[in-house]
Amino acid sequence: MNAARLEAFSDGVIAIVITIMVLEFKTPHGDDLKSLIPLAPAFLSYVLSFIYVGIYWNNHHHLMHTCKTVTGAILWANLHLLFWLSLIPFTTGWMGESHFAVLPTGLYGFILFMAAIAYGILQYLVLSPQGKESPVRQSIGNDWKGKLSPLFYLIAILCTGWHESISISIYAAVALLWLIPDRRIEKVLDN
Amino acid sequence: MNAARLEAFSDGVIAIVITIMVLEFKTPHGDDLKSLIPLAPAFLSYVLSFIYVGIYWNNHHHLMHTCKTVTGAILWANLHLLFWLSLIPFTTGWMGESHFAVLPTGLYGFILFMAAIAYGILQYLVLSPQGKESPVRQSIGNDWKGKLSPLFYLIAILCTGWHESISISIYAAVALLWLIPDRRIEKVLDN
Amino acid sequence: MNAARLEAFSDGVIAIVITIMVLEFKTPHGDDLKSLIPLAPAFLSYVLSFIYVGIYWNNHHHLMHTCKTVTGAILWANLHLLFWLSLIPFTTGWMGESHFAVLPTGLYGFILFMAAIAYGILQYLVLSPQGKESPVRQSIGNDWKGKLSPLFYLIAILCTGWHESISISIYAAVALLWLIPDRRIEKVLDN
Amino acid sequence: MNAARLEAFSDGVIAIVITIMVLEFKTPHGDDLKSLIPLAPAFLSYVLSFIYVGIYWNNHHHLMHTCKTVTGAILWANLHLLFWLSLIPFTTGWMGESHFAVLPTGLYGFILFMAAIAYGILQYLVLSPQGKESPVRQSIGNDWKGKLSPLFYLIAILCTGWHESISISIYAAVALLWLIPDRRIEKVLDN
Numbered sequence: 001m002n003a004a005r006l007e008a009f010s011d012g013v014i015a016i017v018i019t020i021m022v023l024e025f026k027t028p029h030g031d032d033l034k035s036l037i038p039l040a041p042a043f044l045s046y047v048l049s050f051i052y053v054g055i056y057w058n059n060h061h062h063l064m065h066t067c068k069t070v071t072g073a074i075l076w077a078n079l080h081l082l083f084w085l086s087l088i089p090f091t092t093g094w095m096g097e098s099h100f101a102v103l104p105t106g107l108y109g110f111i112l113f114m115a116a117i118a119y120g121i122l123q124y125l126v127l128s129p130q131g132k133e134s135p136v137r138q139s140i141g142n143d144w145k146g147k148l149s150p151l152f153y154l155i156a157i158l159c160t161g162w163h164e165s166i167s168i169s170i171y172a173a174v175a176l177l178w179l180i181p182d183r184r185i186e187k188v189l190d191n
Numbered sequence: 192m193n194a195a196r197l198e199a200f201s202d203g204v205i206a207i208v209i210t211i212m213v214l215e216f217k218t219p220h221g222d223d224l225k226s227l228i229p230l231a232p233a234f235l236s237y238v239l240s241f242i243y244v245g246i247y248w249n250n251h252h253h254l255m256h257t258c259k260t261v262t263g264a265i266l267w268a269n270l271h272l273l274f275w276l277s278l279i280p281f282t283t284g285w286m287g288e289s290h291f292a293v294l295p296t297g298l299y300g301f302i303l304f305m306a307a308i309a310y311g312i313l314q315y316l317v318l319s320p321q322g323k324e325s326p327v328r329q330s331i332g333n334d335w336k337g338k339l340s341p342l343f344y345l346i347a348i349l350c351t352g353w354h355e356s357i358s359i360s361i362y363a364a365v366a367l368l369w370l371i372p373d374r375r376i377e378k379v380l381d382n
Numbered sequence: 383m384n385a386a387r388l389e390a391f392s393d394g395v396i397a398i399v400i401t402i403m404v405l406e407f408k409t410p411h412g413d414d415l416k417s418l419i420p421l422a423p424a425f426l427s428y429v430l431s432f433i434y435v436g437i438y439w440n441n442h443h444h445l446m447h448t449c450k451t452v453t454g455a456i457l458w459a460n461l462h463l464l465f466w467l468s469l470i471p472f473t474t475g476w477m478g479e480s481h482f483a484v485l486p487t488g489l490y491g492f493i494l495f496m497a498a499i500a501y502g503i504l505q506y507l508v509l510s511p512q513g514k515e516s517p518v519r520q521s522i523g524n525d526w527k528g529k530l531s532p533l534f535y536l537i538a539i540l541c542t543g544w545h546e547s548i549s550i551s552i553y554a555a556v557a558l559l560w561l562i563p564d565r566r567i568e569k570v571l572d573n
Numbered sequence: 574m575n576a577a578r579l580e581a582f583s584d585g586v587i588a589i590v591i592t593i594m595v596l597e598f599k600t601p602h603g604d605d606l607k608s609l610i611p612l613a614p615a616f617l618s619y620v621l622s623f624i625y626v627g628i629y630w631n632n633h634h635h636l637m638h639t640c641k642t643v644t645g646a647i648l649w650a651n652l653h654l655l656f657w658l659s660l661i662p663f664t665t666g667w668m669g670e671s672h673f674a675v676l677p678t679g680l681y682g683f684i685l686f687m688a689a690i691a692y693g694i695l696q697y698l699v700l701s702p703q704g705k706e707s708p709v710r711q712s713i714g715n716d717w718k719g720k721l722s723p724l725f726y727l728i729a730i731l732c733t734g735w736h737e738s739i740s741i742s743i744y745a746a747v748a749l750l751w752l753i754p755d756r757r758i759e760k761v762l763d764n
Contacts, residue, residue: 005634008199008581012588015203019211020592022277024600027215027284031292050277054270061196076752079627086595086623093600101604179267199390206394210402213468218406218475222483241468245461252387370458390581397585401593404659409597409666413674432659436652443578561649 003067006078010060013082017089018053021046024093042096045108048171049092052112055178056085056119067126077122084115105167106160112171113153120146149174194258197269201251204273208280209244212237215284233287236299239362240283243303246369247276247310258317268313275306296358297351303362304344311337340365385449388460392442395464399471400435403428406475424478427490430553431474434494437560438467438501449508459504466497487549488542494553495535502528531556576640579651583633586655590662591626594619597666615669618681621744622665625685628751629658629692640699647698654691660684678740679733685744686726693719722747 025042028035060081067074091111094104123146127137156170216233219226251272258265282302285295314337318328347361407424410417442463449456473493477486505528509519538552598615601608633654640647664684668677696719700710729743 005580005584007196009584009588009630011196011200012203012585013592015200016207016589016592018273019204019207019277020596022281023211023214023596025281027281027288031285031289031295033294036294036298047274050270050274054267057200058266075631076627079623082591083620083623086592090595090598090600094604097600098604103606103609104604107609198387202387202391203394206391207398209464210395210398210468213472214402214405216472218472218479222476222480222486224485227485227489238465241461241465245458248391249457389578393578393582394585397582398589400655401586401589401659404663405593405596407663409663409670413667413671413677415676418676418680429656432652432656436649439582440648 003064003070006070007064010078014053014057017085018050021049021089021092041099045092045096049088051175063123063126074125077125081118081122084111084118087111100164100168102160105164106157109153109157109167113150116150145177194255194261197261198255201269201273205244205248208276209241212240212280212283232290236283236287240279242366254314254317265316268316272309272313275302275309278302291355291359293351296355297348300344300348300358304341307341336368385446385452388452389446392460392464396435396439399467400432403431403471403474423481427474427478431470433557445505445508456507459507463500463504466493466500469493482546482550484542487546488539491535491539491549495532498532527559576637576643579643580637583651583655587626587630590658591623594622594662594665614672618665618669622661624748636696636699650695650698654695657684657688657691673737673741675733678737679730682726682730682740686723689723718750
């Protein structure tokens with residue numbers, strides 16, 4: 001099993017996940033502005049999830065690029081990540097349709113949390129055999145982004161009981177944090 | 192990140208966008224001509240959108256073919272383009288089901304407008320580092336098609352208030368303009 | 383534009399078309415045999431369409447394999463073929479849900495007819511520049527399968543007025559005719 | 574036809590199958606825990622099917638990697654396998670929505686049974702021309718996993734009449750059996 005095939009399959013799943021979310025916009029029954037406005041939360045959720053899946057696709061590529069041998073553990077860690085990503089369309093649709101109600105907004109954060117954990121496991125499995133002197137591992141350093149994100153998601157989940165807009169703001173802030181592409185690996189690979 | 196992977200992912204998303212639109216044709220409840228006729232506007236919208244997505248796929252390929260290094264900016268400009276393309280199935284379905292009502296027809300134009308702007312940004316980012324003497328940039332010249340299209344979409348959106356058939360005609364006319372494949376880049380690459 | 387990219391994109395669309403058809407099986411509301419039986423026509427339609435799309439995928443690959451330069455005309459002829467293939471899930475679903483009513487069964491044949499014509503155009507555009515002495519063109523010979531199929535579809539459409547089971551039998555018979563993989567091109571390529 | 578193209582197409586179909594299953598989670602109408610709980614069986618079914626499709630993708634890759642020439646028989650055996658895999662989203666959705674009722678749980682096992690048979694045929698066609706001394710064939714040995722699985726599915730189907738939880742446990746146990754990646758082929762290829 002070479003990494004290229006794993007990437008191609010992951011790309012396929014991620015491409016479908018990102019596109020399937022749009023099916024959650026049910027065609028409105030009316031044709032005036034009144035029937036469009038209730039879709040606003042669904043649209044906002046879609047934008048947020050689109051960015052998140054885009055970030056995962058981006059980081060996943062940079063990570064797998066450094067992967068020379070795909071072990072069985074990496075393969076299943078990758079499928080585990082895809083599993084949580086595949087649930088994003090569901091939580092996105094529910095959060096949007098419920099107009100950011102407490103439970104759906106919390107569940108959205110939970111899925112993000114699990115995806116972050118799954119990514120962390122995959123990253124560990126890919127990078128650990130590369131040795132401490134590996135330039136890629138050095139560039140990631142203490143991986144503060146990867147460690148802080150799940151923490152932020154947990155805080156956001158707790159905040160749903162207080163006010164949902166805070167949770168959404170935290171989700172958006174973490175996405176913004178990652179939007180800056182992971183140049184850490186990129187830089188080292190270029191040298 | 193090499194351009195081939197970016198293309199493969201974009202291909203995946205575009206292939207799904209083009210195919211998902213057909214899900215907007217809900218199976219009619221009856222089985223006679225009467226139950227098929229209300230689908231005519233949905234079919235027309237589908238044909239128009241199929242052609243538009245086909246044009247984007249075609250032009251996207253020609254553009255990315257000239258891209259040697261994928262920067263973070265290009266990557267996100269590409270995702271930004273895919274975002275607007277991914278909304279085409281929704282507006283296509285709504286425009287069709289509402290039988291070309293004012294708002295859905297205008298929104299359809301708005302999505303086309305945003306996709307055109309997103310493509311313009313991507314094109315700028317890909318071509319600008321190639322230098323003015325780049326044969327590809329010379330072949331595009333003043334890029335009148337790329338500059339006129341968003342203008343036409345704006346005119347079409349304004350026309351929805353007057354008569355929707357004019358807007359649809361403008362959308363169709365712009366598509367026709369682009370149907371002629373972008374040989375400008377092609378020609379230069381062959382020399 | 384090289385043929386490999388065209389194939390990859392077509393593969394993507396065909397893979398989605400073949401899989402999307404299964405979405406036409408709506409989950410039955412009950413959980414006994416009674417609620418499963420009405421799905422039998424939908425299942426039969428699915429099997430038939432799965433085979434047809436499989437045949438197109440197979441033949442498409444063999445054809446494009448001989449294509450050296452992808453002209454603009456070939457590109458749009460290919461999108462034209464994909465357009466008709468993309469409508470197969472809709473007609474399959476309608477034919478199945480209407481329990482093989484006259485109009486849906488006829489429309490199914492019409493889409494098969496148009497897809498056959500579209501494939502004929504694509505084949506002409508790919509093979510005509512190869513010269514009469516081209517081994518591939520010689521192997522196709524008079525292309526009786528390609529010429530007879532649309533004729534059979536027309537007969538099947540006419541038969542819907544008489545009895546739908548005849549039309550279905552003709553569709554199945556033509557599929558069987560093609561199931562035997564197109565070894566004509568294959569043989570020549572091997573020599 | 575080279576094996577790479579067959580793999581790419583199969584990958585596409587499998588990626589869609591695995592992702593389409595999530596569409597079976599209909600967005601709940603309420604936004605409290607009460608409206609989420611009825612989704613639990615659907616979620617469990619999804620997890621089980623996700624693992625099964627992941628196993629098939631994994632084993633399929635290892636098998637096709639040893640395939641040098643794709644004959645027409647292999648091609649159609651592969652499509653036959655994809656056909657049964659494409660029905661998994663339907664049975665998964667039905668089993669989940671019916672809260673593991675007798676018939677849907679039995680049908681789920683039937684589809685697994687047919688997929689296992691289809692995989693067996695494909696495996697036979699790919700491996701038989703490789704000769705008895707082929708290291709890959711030797712590594713598979715008596716293929717006890719491949720031979721036992723269909724048997725277990727049959728037992729599980731029979732058990733639905735007794736108690737569905739036994740059937741589900743058997744499905745889960747067989748999945749677990751396969752979760753251990755098929756290192757038999759892997760090992761030999763590495764030597």
